[in-house]
Amino acid sequence: MRLEVINTGTELLLGNTVNTHLAFLGATLLPLGLRIGRQLTIPDGDIIGDAVRETVGRAEIVIVTGGLGPTSDDITRELIAELLGMRLELNVEVEEAIRVLLWRRKREMNEATRRQAMVPAGAQVLANAWGTAPGLYLPPGPVASAGGALSPHLFLLPGPPRELHPMVQEVMLPVLRKICEGRTVIRGMKNFRLANMGESQVAAAVEEDILALGGVELGYCARAGEVVVRVLGTPAQLAAAESILAAAFPQHYFTAQDHPLEFTVVDLLMRMGQTVATAESCTGGFIAHRMTNVPGCSAIFPRGLVTYANEAKTELLGVPAELIAQHGAVSAEVCGAMAAGCLASAGTDHALSVTGIAGPGGGSEAKPVGTVFVGLASRGREPVVEPHLFKVERETFKQLASQVALDLLRRRLSRMI
């Protein structure tokens, strides 16, 4: 079925907020056999009426996000009701739900919050247990200004992600599933991830073989520190594509699951019953943050140290002050000592260390901004220190440095180093 998404929000167009709804909806709807054909972002205000009218006769399902809240720029509900010629009525159940939620948050209802209980007659309320504005499902109906053509199945959802996400999962999907029943073809998709590779390298090596499987759809996405190869096809084709990639890049291919590298690393550690600690300088806790994004990581990640200052490296990791004085805090020697010291004090099976210059300040001719060393110490194995140079801004630098560090551990756990 032809599906489109309309995101309203002036803040999205002014650059105050990144639109995360599209990616969330795309990933959530695919298992129903639904693909988003186009997505439009428009400012708050009366253009929403035009935007929905444009989809009449082109889309069968339209999902609109935002503009249902209590403030003056939230007018999606009113404008769509007007477009479809529906009257707004106070829904007492919604009003009561809002009152209870506000009471739990120790706030009182005012005219603005009560307005969220106005529902177009004929619409189905999508209950919102996570915020005050309910979602709405409006079944297809004639649109006078579109020559009487039927409007698509219309879903109106609240803008805040922490309300929209659970509402989609728990309330909208059951409604959508009924609409789609027997009308969509479910096709498999896998996103194969390769660490620290270039997009064109991967394509040159595998594209011909994967396309030779016949009828598959192939795409690539280059990210900081990884390439994602997307394949749509039958289960057998997806398995064959995976074999092709794994054979071409045995050192780099790490997962067909939709998750970043830290999930693979934590999973390997859990299955092997091994633990890791981290000693970070320039990544400043980002590796620990990535590790602890994985539920259950406490079993394999007892501690992490962010040793920004030289004194912290000496006191917490036992890095000799003379070593720092001799080679500098950003050096292979100090990186190795950080990992060794971390392993000894944490008593883990592995210890990762990172030291480098994230910038924008702090660079020199010998060690420019972007210089970074990643180290790994493991019980009963040779220690490793790798130098890298990432000439990118601070945030990407942290991403790339954490990626090579995590990949060092992945390769060790997979017995590649």
Next chain:
Amino acid sequence: MRLEVINTGTELLLGNTVNTHLAFLGATLLPLGLRIGRQLTIPDGDIIGDAVRETVGRAEIVIVTGGLGPTSDDITRELIAELLGMRLELNVEVEEAIRVLLWRRKREMNEATRRQAMVPAGAQVLANAWGTAPGLYLPPGPVASAGGALSPHLFLLPGPPRELHPMVQEVMLPVLRKICEGRTVIRGMKNFRLANMGESQVAAAVEEDILALGGVELGYCARAGEVVVRVLGTPAQLAAAESILAAAFPQHYFTAQDHPLEFTVVDLLMRMGQTVATAESCTGGFIAHRMTNVPGCSAIFPRGLVTYANEAKTELLGVPAELIAQHGAVSAEVCGAMAAGCLASAGTDHALSVTGIAGPGGGSEAKPVGTVFVGLASRGREPVVEPHLFKVERETFKQLASQVALDLLRRRLSRMI
């Protein structure tokens, strides 16, 4: 001038990648007096021709991202040239730049990478020093299939953010500035941020007074742990709006700069010459990561500890094992002891601590998933421990918990607690 953005990329619609280009472009173009009127996301493939044709006669400037790379799904260049009736020619300078870049990355040129040097005759190359695919500027020209109407000023940019960002800043903006000269009205915008407030509370308290300034544009955006109040107007109006907000919420209003809370905290510490260390359990390094996202933070943040395991809390922070056995690791008592121990061992002016249950596992009836304590110890001041309950998924939980912790420090530095 009427400006639209078209982002191509099947991965954006399938949910593999979040579209960060729109927010970046919106924020970057505003100082030129340019506002994005609509933004469209479409899949890779031949729909790009239709999408650009739709903008003819409606937009004056159109920015297209993606589809310029070396792989088989990158066909933006070819389709737009076809739409505008332009011939593609090999540009030897671009070819040489690609060859040099590949050589620096220790790769060789192949047919796929060479294709990126094909440039429509009459287009201006926007040099790409950060990747292989150059950007292109195509001046307005007649579009046969649109009844001979003129196409907008067309900018084609590469998809990877770390290529697009510097190219926009250094190469596209100068071209755009010339086009806009004397044709746009530059209006000020401020995003006022309030920590840990509800959107409708803020609106109820200030909206009337801010709108009474006359001719201002007002919007709100609710985020995890903060509300952003966006005001567009003259410099005098923006100053007046700030006064209204600061008077209404003296404890919550923290910045008119476009930056998150950690920048305000680091700035306060730097100006006061004070330091902080962190002791994190459930936030798992996220507070340290946020602090170290601020350039220059090494002056005020010497160390951070991620003490996930109870032993780490005892060994690194001196939290008595009996205290943990008596009250549990997630308790006000342990949170206070973590902050006190961190302050003593790090020798900083302040120490922040967090302990809680991020979930999905680990909750109990007495302490459900979402329970969290944040603590602050400071030299010569009373320690503080605050309990909170955030019933949200893991990632938002870390965001909210880190936000209340950082805000605790902000309020202490501002002498509010």
